[in-house]
Amino acid sequence: MTIPNLNIPSERDPLPEQASGQPDGRTLPPVLEVRGLSKFFGATQALADASIALMPGEVHILLGENGAGKSTLAKIVAGVHAPDAGEIWIAGSRQHPRTAREARNLGVSVVFQELSLAPHLSVAENLFLGAEAASHPFRFLPRARERERARAILHDLNIDLPLDEPVARLSIGKKQLLEIAKALLQSPRILIMDEPTSALTEREKTFLFSMIGRLQDRGTAILYVTHHLREVFEIGSRVSTMRDGRVTNTVTVDDRLSERHLLEMLTGRQIDTTINRQTHAAGPTLLTVSDLHTEDGCHGIDLTLRRGEVVGVYGVVGSGREGLARALMGISKATQGRMTLDGRPYQPGSPAQATALGIGYLAIDRKEQGILPERPIRENLTLASIVRNARFGIVSHRRERDHAEQSLRALRVRYGSMDDPITSLSGGNQQKVLFGRALGRQPKLLVMEEPTAGIDVGAKLDLHESIRSLAAKGYSFLVISSDLPETLMLCDRVYTIYRGRLTDEIHHPCLEDEERVLASVLGRGVGDAFPASTHIEPMADGVQR
Amino acid sequence: MTAGDMTRAKGPHSFSNAILRRITLKDCALPTFIVLLAFVTGLIEPRFWATENLLNLSRQIAPLLILSVGQAFAVICGGLDLSIAANLALSGVYGILVMNEFGVVAGVLAMLLSGTAVGFVNGFIITRFQVSPLIVTLGMLSVCQGLALMASGGLPIYNMPDAFIDGFGYGSLLGVPTPTLLAVLTLLAGWAVLRYTVAGRYIYAIGSKAAAAYSSGIDVRFYSMLAYTISGLTAGIGAIVLTAWVNSAQPLAGAGLELRSVAAVVLGGIALTGGSGSMLHALYGAIILGMLSNSLNMMGVSSFMQTLVIGLVIVTAVILDKLRRGQTPGV
Structure with missing residues (x-):
């Protein structure tokens, strides 16, 4: 099946079914309106002129990939971050919530992804944490009254939680429900939920959705942040998609809206970009993996990779793709199986050993495993290759600078001075620097996890181009990405991974293979009829259907 | 090739630019403070500028400066070394015991070796078991003190070769006291290791x-x-200087220096969270702390009061540092 329409409307050019603001034709004023919100973190623009309106009694889904700016938007409304530009209107008046408490007093409650529960306190104590502080700091806590109210609230919500249990002993799903109950304590007009189902079991999820339905009936407006396409249809009244810090589309959820349509709204920029993939003959075999088992999710992986090849491994979170990268880099030990590199047995014990043997690594999380925030661009770039610019352990700063300047130019990094802190660069340019770092030791193979997550289109294309031209020179790449169009267009060959095993192999993939790939990574036969689901939903969903 | 040529062509220009860009107001703050402090002290008590006092001052600062160099390594690496002063005391005791048996050279080597060994054990435990440097080095502080007390019988050891005292405590080279010289050499070595x-x-x-x-x-x-x-190695170097200077190996020597060395590096501007700062910062911090004692002494401020003032200066410095980084409190 082909993608029918690649003409993705821009935010200036709304879709025909762009909602005029009111679901069901009602003409109520929005309870929350956000206009032109912008936010920079350093030089990274997390939000760029984002606008959204929330009606009473609607469940408004905010859909976007990682790094699209969803959480930033939610946090600004919740008073956690201050916007650099833009206005927030709550119930018709302009507001500037500067702290979570101020937002709460305005009727905005938030359930964050990172839980804000005190693990050693009991369920009842947690429920009132923050609420009790409104009174005098040395007043005795009204324990009996709190317990009574806690029981009433949990009963009202139909949540079954032991009041005196320390929160640390609850399951993650129960904690999430407690967090939601805590948010509802204030009877908010506006409830913001940031990826609330990420840790819930199927039963807890159903329960949560019914709870959302009841809140909706009471007129609570809900802004529901997620990256699961299916949830749009399960609970959404309207859906807004976000990309690169902008709200790109807002549409009503009805019969005309398909998952395919949403997917296009989400990934539009990738679909209409094409890569000039010059085919070149792949060289001799570089890496073989046979019957690889690991403790973190690989259950018998076999793959080969030749010199000059760009090979993709595509699968959902938890499919074992992370385990494969970790085993290749020596972060986790293989419990069974065999790997060879250039025909010799390959058994790295750490990334340091893997790097020494010629395998470079671009780790998944730029902020947590990538940049050195305190160090300048230059040191970030040359970190892995500094030994090449040193003799007897003494670094030649002149050679290092020359090397850095060449790399920065080759990678088309936009920067002021190479001595500026890395945090002064945009996300895309930071990623280019990290790519340059990983290439610094001239690895035979570069293992990349989510190489372009959360970066702008230009930087993405630059990176793709670099990868293709390096492949033509004989470098090999293993791309582990959850960006399906990217995987299909960038790679010479794509493996799909499902439940720790490779399920399919596609030579010379193109966008038309999307259906086939999605079927493989969700554990379905190719022939099964199903609405094109998305690559970003967790495995459990796919299996359940 | 062309890229390299171009860089070289504009080398001197961009180099001076880089230096100018790096010297900002905040880099001048601490040196300015040092000069100001010296100036004020000199006004109140002209004896401050006497060569003898300045040399004495430099000798007083030497142990703190040496430990601050070591502390800077631990802090920049994202950790902390609270055992550094107890390590100094232990190394001093062991070194003197060895010295009285086998001579000055063996004794000095023993101090360096003992200091390095304790540092290595710290590092080994912290990295192997992934435990908090704060707790490990705090525990090691007590271990070192215990070992030093056991080895010395709880009493200071005054008996040591005159050659050692004269050479390392009161000797000088071209008018510069040996402790000062050792401190400067340690600082330069630390600076070179970090930078080059x-x-x-x-x-x-x-x-x-x-x-x-x-x-x-x-x-x-x-x-x-x-x-x-x-x-740990700097604790060994510190042991040489301090033992020779005070003519005795004391099992509890240098008590409080561990916190003062942490204070010195933080005061100088090395972030406690690691990853930034340079040896220059450790130098500024050590000089300011050392000079404060000296200046307050000369101004006739009581030692009780001095302790208070130094504490206030440290706390103020940390607050200023936080404000300079532009972070809002409470996040």
Whole structure:
């Protein structure tokens, strides 16, 4: 099946079914309106002129990939971050919530992804944490009254939680429900939920959705942040998609809206970009993996990779793709199986050993495993290759600078001075620097996890181009990405991974293979009829259907 | 090729630019404060500028400066070494015991070796078991004190070769006291290691973001261990200077220097969170702390009051540092 329409409307050019603001034709004023919100973190623009309106009694889904700016938007409304530009209107008046408490007093409650529960306190104590502080700091806590109210609230919500249990002993799903109950304590007009189902079991999820339905009936407006396409249809009244810090589309959820349509709204920029993939003959075999088992999710992986090849491994979170990268880099030990590199047995014990043997690594999380925030661009770039610019352990700063300047130019990094802190660069340019770092030791193979997550289109294309031209020179790449169009267009060959095993192999993939790939990574036969689901939903969903 | 040529062509220009860009107001703040402090002290008590006092001052600062160099390694690497002063005392006791048996050279080597060994053990435990440097080095502080008390019988050892006292405590080279000379050499060596070696680069990287350094193929354990080992080595150097200068190896020598060395590096502007700062900062911090005592002494401020003032200066410096970084409190 082909993608029918690649003409993705821009935010200036709304879709025909762009909602005029009111679901069901009602003409109520929005309870929350956000206009032109912008936010920079350093030089990274997390939000760029984002606008959204929330009606009473609607469940408004905010859909976007990682790094699209969803959480930033939610946090600004919740008073956690201050916007650099833009206005927030709550119930018709302009507001500037500067702290979570101020937002709460305005009727905005938030359930964050990172839980804000005190693990050693009991369920009842947690429920009132923050609420009790409104009174005098040395007043005795009204324990009996709190317990009574806690029981009433949990009963009202139909949540079954032991009041005196320390929160640390609850399951993650129960904690999430407690967090939601805590948010509802204030009877908010506006409830913001940031990826609330990420840790819930199927039963807890159903329960949560019914709870959302009841809140909706009471007129609570809900802004529901997620990256699961299916949830749009399960609970959404309207859906807004976000990309690169902008709200790109807002549409009503009805019969005309398909998952395919949403997917296009989400990934539009990738679909209409094409890569000039010059085919070149792949060289001799570089890496073989046979019957690889690991403790973190690989259950018998076999793959080969030749010199000059760009090979993709595509699968959902938890499919074992992370385990494969970790085993290749020596972060986790293989419990069974065999790997060879250039025909010799390959058994790295750490990334340091893997790097020494010629395998470079671009780790998944730029902020947590990538940049050195305190160090300048230059040191970030040359970190892995500094030994090449040193003799007897003494670094030649002149050679290092020359090397850095060449790399920065080759990678088309936009920067002021190479001595500026890395945090002064945009996300895309930071990623280019990290790519340059990983290439610094001239690895035979570069293992990349989510190489372009959360970066702008230009930087993405630059990176793709670099990868293709390096492949033509004989470098090999293993791309582990959850960006399906990217995987299909960038790679010479794509493996799909499902439940720790490779399920399919596609030579010379193109966008038309999307259906086939999605079927493989969700554990379905190719022939099964199903609405094109998305690559970003967790495995459990796919299996359940 | 062309890129390299171009860089070289505009080399001097961009170099001076880089230096100008780096020297900002905040870099001048501490040196200015030092000059101001000296000036004010000189006004109140002209004896401050006497050569003898300045030399004496430099000798007073020497142990703190040496330990601050080691502390800087631990802090930049993202940790802390609270055992550094107790390590100094232990190394002094062991060194003098060896010295009285086998001579000055053997004794000095024993001090260096003992200091390095304690540092290595710190680093080994911290990296192997992934435990908090704060707790490990705090425990090691007590271990060192215990060992020193046991080895010395709880009493200071006054008996030591005159050659050692004359050479390391009161000797001088071209008018510069040996303790000062040793401190400056330690500082220069530490500066060079941090700035010009691969190890230094890796230590910064680990302090900045250990996970990033690890996935970039750096042996994080080895280089963290190295940082603590270097910290221990400076305790050994400090032992030489302090033991010779006070003519005795005391099992509880230098008590409080561990916190003062932490204060010195933080005061100088090395972030306690690791990954930033340079040896220059450790130098500023040590000079200011050392000079404050000297100046207050000369102004006739009581030693009780001095303790109070130094504490206030440290707390103020940390607050200023936080404000300078532009971080809002409470996040």
